[in-house]
Amino acid sequence: xxxxxxxxxxxxxxxxxxxxxxxxxxxxxxxxxxxxxxxxxxxxxxxxxxxxxxxxxxxxxxxxxxxxxxxxxxxxxxxxxxxxxxxxxxxxxxxxxxxxxxxxxxxxxxxxxxxxxxxxxxxxxxxxxxxxxxxxxxxxxxxxxxxxxxxxxxxxxxxxxxxxxxxxxxxxxxxxxxxxxxxxxxxxxxxxxxxxxxxxxxxxxxxxxxxxxxxxxxxxxxxxxxxxxxxxxxxxxxxxxxxxxxxxxxxxxxxxxxxxxxxxxxxxxxxxxxxxxxxxxxxxxxxxxxxxxxxxxxxxxxxxxxxxxxxxxxxxxxxxxxxxx
Numbered sequence: 014x015x016x017x018x019x020x021x022x023x024x025x026x027x028x029x030x031x032x033x034x035x036x037x038x039x040x041x042x043x044x045x046x047x048x049x050x051x052x053x054x055x056x057x058x059x060x061x062x063x064x065x066x067x068x069x070x071x072x073x074x075x076x077x078x079x080x081x082x083x084x085x086x087x088x089x090x091x092x093x094x095x096x097x098x099x100x101x102x103x104x105x106x107x108x109x110x111x112x113x114x115x116x117x118x119x120x121x122x123x124x125x126x127x128x129x130x131x132x133x134x135x136x137x138x139x140x141x142x143x144x145x146x147x148x149x150x151x152x153x154x155x156x157x158x159x160x161x162x163x164x165x166x167x168x169x170x171x172x173x174x175x176x177x178x179x180x181x182x183x184x185x186x187x188x189x190x191x192x193x194x195x196x197x198x199x200x201x202x203x204x205x206x207x208x209x210x211x212x213x214x215x216x217x218x219x220x221x222x223x224x225x226x227x228x229x230x231x232x233x234x235x236x237x238x239x240x241x242x243x244x245x246x247x248x249x250x251x252x253x254x255x256x257x258x259x260x261x262x263x264x265x266x267x268x269x270x271x272x273x274x275x276x277x278x279x280x281x282x283x284x285x286x287x288x289x290x291x292x293x294x295x296x297x298x299x300x301x302x303x304x305x306x307x308x309x310x311x312x313x314x315x316x317x318x319x320x321x322x323x324x325x326x327x328x329x330x331x332x333x334x335x336x337x338x
Contacts, residue, residue, distance in 0.1 A: 033058035033099045033106035040330040042323070044117040046142035047073060047089035054083040054097060056108075061101050067112050068095030089142070090114040115323060116316040117141045118185050119289055123169045123310050127158065134158050134171050137180055137291070147180035147291045147312075154179055156292060164198050164250060165310045165335040171292070175203055175306025179293035184286035185314075187211055190258035192319040194327055196335055198250045199307035206305040208253055209312050210290040228253075228266070242271050252337040254328055258318035267338040268328060289314060310335055 035056040043052065054065070060080045065072040067087055075085035083099065097111040119139055126138035128148075133155035136148035149155045157172040164170070171180070195208045228242040242264060245251065254265035264271040291312055293304035311331060319327075332338060 030103055031058060032104040033062065033101050035097055035099050035106045035108035035111065038097050038108065038111050040327075041111060042113045042115050042326050042330070043087040044120065044141040044143070045090060045092050045114045046117075047087060048117065048120060048140050048142045049086060050120065050122075050140040051084045052087055052112075054085055054099065054108075055081060056099065056106065057081055058101055058103070058106065059083050059099060062099050063102070064098075064100040066096075066098045066100075067114075068093075069098075087112065087114075092116055113323070113326065115319070115327075117313060118143055118187070118191075118316055119145045119147075119182060119312065119314040121145075121147050121180075121291060121312045123158070123171045125169075127169070127171075129158055130155055132158055134180070137171060139182075145182040145185055145289070147182050147289065149178075149180050153177065156180065159308060162308060162310065164308065165196070165337075168310060168335065170308040170310040172308045173292040173305045175201060175206070175304050177293075177304060179295070179304065180291040182289045185211070185289050186286040187314070187316060188285065189316055190256075190318045192254070192256045192315045192317070192324065194311070194313040194331055195253045195309065196250070196311050196331060196337055197253070197305070197307050197309045199245065199247050199305070201306040202245065202247045203306055206307065207290070207292065207294045207303050208305065208309075209292075209314075210294040211287050211314075212290050212294055242266070242273075250335075250337045252328065252332055252335075254324055256318045256324070261318075265324070265328070268332065 033056055035054060038052055038054045059077050062077050065075045065083060065085050068090055070088045070090060073086040073088050075083055077083050092114050094110040094113045097108040098105050118141060120141040121137045121139055123137050127134050128136040130152055135155055136146045139145045154177050156178040159170045159172050161167045162170040193209060197208055199206055228245045252267055256263045
């Protein structure tokens with residue numbers, strides 16, 4: 014929960030005589046919209062801190078947790094890297110280029126902010142600041158809520174039954190391309206475990222699909238022109254990263270690039286705004302519906318084709334949080 018715009022609450026015990034040092038921030042990226050995920054700043058001399066800024070803009074709010082830690086919520090900033098500055102009575106301390114604002118359109122995570130319907134999830138929370146909360150209004154189609162998933166560092170996850178569970182956002186504009194990060198652990202290797210989909214229902218566009226144990230990227234117009242990316246095992250954790258720019262696609266699996274042979278020439282560019290599906294697809298490209306059987310704690314989608322450094326930055330944070338590989 015945010016405390017108040019621009020409000021900093023310090024610990025008692027007086028101010029420091031020297032400026033603070035700022036050594037790190039986690040995550041070191043955030044949304045250009047001003048995300049609502051708590052960023053943890055570490056360093057020294059934080060007692061009595063009076064300001065936290067990102068590229069000269071005040072934090073939306075912050076709390077001094079201790080002399081060595083501050084929890085802050087980032088402001089809206091244009092895409093780019095910015096200095097993180099903490100100020101106490103002794104002056105400012107700076108972490109140069111410590112924070113990067115990225116055009117994240119969906120930062121779906123299962124957790125304390127998810128909306129529950131009994132033991133099911135009626136809406137997961139979008140921490141990007143864009144309010145693209147993936148939801149499901151029909152109780153029988155809602156994934157189950159796992160409050161402490163041992164597969165993901167005892168953090169919460171959504172459990173999709175593989176039959177009809179599906180969460181969906183409203184329309185999201187991804188016409189400039191996108192880079193998506195999805196964590197999954199499949200319980201059963203079934204035909205069409207859909208990791209996630211940016212979907213024009215009539216065209217059946219599905220970004221990733223796991224078919225009978227083989228990870229595949231599929232064409233905007235349906236299942237033709239797919240790319241077979243190798244064997245996927247049941248009861249194994251995976252962090253998938255897929256970058257799509259125009260007709261060019263690249264893929265990473267558990268921190269390593271995956272060689273592609275034909276997807277770059279066969280995947281069509283998106284044209285328009287479509288819902289982002291989590292755990293399934295409604296498209297006709299598979300000749301009907303398709304759903305995943307497994308658990309997923311996070312799906313993060315950014316506009317555009319991110320750089321290798323940006324991908325590594327997000328990928329590293331997700332892996333450190335959930336212990337995927």
